[in-house]
Amino acid sequence: MNFKVTPNNLTRLEKIFGEAKYELRFEKGTFNSGYCVLEHKKVVVVNKFLNLEGRINTLLDILGAMELDESVLTPESLKLYKQILENRNSADAADEEPKTPSPEQPSEN
Template sequence: MNIKVTPNNLNKLEKIFDDAKYVLRFEKGSFTSGYCILEHKKVVVINKFLNLEGRINTLVDILTTLPLDEDLLTAESHKLYKQIINSKPVPNAEEGEISTGTEEAE
């Protein structure tokens, strides 16, 4: 999903985590992927040295893999969350590749 890189959109993504009762922290650390998730404690730690675009892309990546209770989200957060989830690439079972669903059948 292409989200414009703006501080407002970063705030919207952060609100999704807040609504879902996750603690989002920006800390210094040696994260190979730029973030660390402590699922049992509902804590997500993001590398504080990432720029705005890196933070947004990282939060979107996390949202596509993290199971959230959608009932806790506000209407605005739920709408954005659904857009992110529906745009995530789907793995192709036959070839092991990632497909975005826009390819034509041969």
């Protein structure tokens, strides 16, 4: 997905979390991956020291891994969420494709 790094796009991603009733917080902490998701409390904590691109990429990763109730999303947010999921699924499929082995060089005997 060609997702431009703009403050407006960050706001659009944050809106999806809000509509899904997740509390999105940017705080400092020692996160190995840059974020922490507490599913049972519906809280997502993102490292506040990430730059704009890091925040957007982190939110894209989280949304791609989560299953949200699509019925609570506005049409605009739902469209964006589905694009994120499609992109994640196509990227996963590309990673799983077996690579064709390169033909062996014939020996010169």
